[in-house]
Amino acid sequence: MANSGEDQPLPPEIIRLVSTGDVQGIRNLLLTGEAKVDDTDSSGMTPLHHAAYKGNSELCKMLIAHGADVNADSHDHRYYALHFAALSGNIETVQQLLTAGAKTYHTNTLGRTATQMAAFVGNHAVVALINNYLPMSDVMQYTVPTGLEKEAKLPVSVAKPLYDLIMQVNLHPVRIAFFVENSEELQNNITSAWKVLEIMCEKESKRPANINEVICMKFHYLAFVLKTLEKELGKLEPMLKQEKSVKDNSIFESIIRKWLRGRQMDGFEEHLEYYIRDAIKSFPFVEMPLFMQLARNITGGNIGDSSALCILSGCINGQRAFNDDKACSTCGQEVKNLKKCSNCKMTQYCNRCCQKLHWPIHKKFCEKLKAEYKKQEKLEQEKEERENVEKKEDMELKMKDLIKSQDEQLASQAKEVVIT
Numbered sequence: 001m002a003n004s005g006e007d008q009p010l011p012p013e014i015i016r017l018v019s020t021g022d023v024q025g026i027r028n029l030l031l032t033g034e035a036k037v038d039d040t041d042s043s044g045m046t047p048l049h050h051a052a053y054k055g056n057s058e059l060c061k062m063l064i065a066h067g068a069d070v071n072a073d074s075h076d077h078r079y080y081a082l083h084f085a086a087l088s089g090n091i092e093t094v095q096q097l098l099t100a101g102a103k104t105y106h107t108n109t110l111g112r113t114a115t116q117m118a119a120f121v122g123n124h125a126v127v128a129l130i131n132n133y134l135p136m137s138d139v140m141q142y143t144v145p146t147g148l149e150k151e152a153k154l155p156v157s158v159a160k161p162l163y164d165l166i167m168q169v170n171l172h173p174v175r176i177a178f179f180v181e182n183s184e185e186l187q188n189n190i191t192s193a194w195k196v197l198e199i200m201c202e203k204e205s206k207r208p209a210n211i212n213e214v215i216c217m218k219f220h221y222l223a224f225v226l227k228t229l230e231k232e233l234g235k236l237e238p239m240l241k242q243e244k245s246v247k248d249n250s251i252f253e254s255i256i257r258k259w260l261r262g263r264q265m266d267g268f269e270e271h272l273e274y275y276i277r278d279a280i281k282s283f284p285f286v287e288m289p290l291f292m293q294l295a296r297n298i299t300g301g302n303i304g305d306s307s308a309l310c311i312l313s314g315c316i317n318g319q320r321a322f323n324d325d326k327a328c329s330t331c332g333q334e335v336k337n338l339k340k341c342s343n344c345k346m347t348q349y350c351n352r353c354c355q356k357l358h359w360p361i362h363k364k365f366c367e368k369l370k371a372e373y374k375k376q377e378k379l380e381q382e383k384e385e386r387e388n389v390e391k392k393e394d395m396e397l398k399m400k401d402l403i404k405s406q407d408e409q410l411a412s413q414a415k416e417v418v419i420t
Contacts, residue, residue, distance in 0.1 A: 055090030
């Protein structure tokens, strides 16, 4: 006969304290030896599993510091700590586990990775974080000469900005241009940067097992954009040597304006569309499933039916990672307080610099967008008025029913009085 719930063994004290978030109590148990950091409950969950599921980043940090195994597979259904953290949706917890060496390719008994579990419950920020994660050591290894090299492939000073670029979620070329513009080290060593990215891309593609196709494609794409910016810097070099001012303007202004240029009929950014398509098509490892998926998606339909940048962002960051409704019209950055064009109130920007760069393109369509906005505003107003009328009619009907019910009740009571 199966055991009743009352017969189930009590969880270890350390796991009970995890459920209450008692960090100091757990630390005392570990220091006195009354508990082990990888003790499990009846389902095989460790304290780290429980802490990750609760999204308790402070507790996860402490358990990892005491030697908790971030890749422990003791759970009955082989859920790893990263699975539980992904389900919790806590970004800091997921980041700590990744930094501690959590394997992103581990699957549970359903064959699902932590990324897939996060996507299933709608934690899209977690999906983007895991898909874009890379250990800093993967970049730092190129700052040390190997073999017969006299110089390292990458100066030490470039490692951190290059790593930050790789970890960036926004794939819009304009945002990448802004990133490079704000990093003097990347500008001065842009050739070394894109060459290292190409090496990393090739190295990932030749991994014997657990190839990360997403990060492989991202390495290639970033290298492609950096090469474009390198050419732009080459054009600007004579002017920069003469110390001519580029104040209040982006040093990559010409290429940014070219990317943002829209077609005459509707303003669709066809130059950017073709550029992203070229970046994807130039991927050298054409037999990779992710490339074939991207190639199918970007070649179907007419130019303007879908955006290659949205498709690429969806593949790398997870679906719904790129949201035009909340993104800057110039650089695609998603921020809380976007500033809308004061005239049309349709186009939005994250700052004045983006608005200034976009204005030569936007001014051609501003009045048309303004008319569209007024049309939508009128439709919304008419909808609201209809809803108000319907609510009023519904309220009047309910009042009539109530009055009728009261009249019937009074008539019934009067009848009873007469009979009596």
